[in-house]
Amino acid sequence: MNGSLFQQALLDGEYGPHFFAYYYKQWNPYTMAYHQHNSTEIMYLISGSCVVEVRQSENEEERFRLKRGELIMLDANVPHRLIVEEGTSCRMLNVEFGFTAAAGAVPSIARLAEAEAGLAGLLREPFRSLVLPDPEEVFHVLKSLVLELDQHGVEGEGQGKERGSIMIGLLFSELLLRLARLRREQLEASQQPAQLYVRRAVEFLHQNYDRSIQVKEIAAEVSLHPGYLHRIFRAHTGRTLTDYLNMLRMEKARMLLGQSEIPVAEIADYVGISSRQYFHLLFRKYTGCTPVEYRNSLERFSWSDAQPDIRDR
Known part of the structure; x- marks a missing residue:
């Protein structure tokens, strides 16, 4: 062939x-x-x-x-x-x-x-x-x-x-x-060159949301001036870079609260927010409830319930 x-x-x-x-x-x-x-x-x-x-x-x-x-x-x-x-x-x-x-x-x-x-x-x-x-x-x-x-x-x-x-x-x-x-x-x-820069910025946020990020760092990653990146990002996504990052972090927090056994007090660190108080404020803003209320409202899967007891074999 x-x-x-x-x-x-x-x-x-x-x-x-x-x-x-x-x-x-x-x-x-x-x-x-x-x-x-x-x-x-x-x-x-x-x-x-x-x-x-x-x-x-x-x-x-x-x-x-x-x-x-x-x-x-x-x-x-x-x-x-x-x-x-x-x-x-x-x-x-x-x-x-x-x-x-x-x-x-x-x-x-x-x-x-x-x-x-x-x-x-x-x-x-x-x-x-x-x-x-x-x-x-x-x-x-x-x-x-x-x-x-x-x-x-x-x-x-x-x-x-x-x-x-x-x-x-x-x-x-x-x-x-x-x-x-x-x-x-x-x-x-x-x-549409602007669209490519926005996509790369989004990819960078998804790969680095677990640590402190500044707009100038994102702009440097995609080789743009921070002000220009801010404008085209908002034009293409309808959100500011900070708002998109916060939304991404809260979605990750929801996933970890609902599908993991990580203590609520540690979730903030997993999503790159150093202040637990600020994390609680953000979570309530984006979900309408506190992290504890969100976890308590879910019927979460328990690995301990699903694992067979070796002694029964």
Whole structure:
């Protein structure tokens, strides 16, 4: 089967990945000859900088300068070469893959595309080459995938092979979904750049609500002036950054009060509020009751009631 990511058979049939090569490589100054292969390739720049030249046609070349945290995807049979210029170096992680008939518990590419519109869009919009910035989401998946492939090869046949195949398939599925998300965000940012900044700010809040956060820190994370971030955030969400953070913290507090055995007195610390009195005021503002009243009003699941007594066995 053709190694391209853009073929109708992937959307019509039951196919999964087949990996041809996967490796880390430290490159010093070097100019590679143009080459091509019947597989889709991902070149991820871990550190340093480099240039990738892609031959778009017989008389046309496109030159991409990559820096740390960027990746380039190359479709199958697209001539390309790597250039590491004098005085520079780079470290890369490369994965080359094609496709084979799918079997087993992992969803095929077609099933994934049916469930995720973003992936379906990626597969239906062919490109010869695509450069994407990565907030390390793809890198973590790529590292895990390559490690699993390495271990799978060492394990060989038997139960280890079966387990490895499932994990490899799941990691490849996550890789495609994350690439599709990055591509969608890239397209949206080219049309509505403010929306991308707001999304990144929201992601930062969800990952850091458990500690003290200031608006200037959020703005620095997304590389914007605090005043500008405040304006576009309110325009897109209808809330200020502080109000959104407080709402998020109260939702987390409700979850912990209702679904955990954490003492009420400690919940404030779990959601990044140092003052218990202020936490109680905020909780009442957002829910209409105190944390104690909220917990007492729920019939919470008790793990002690659900666990069988070992002595009865």
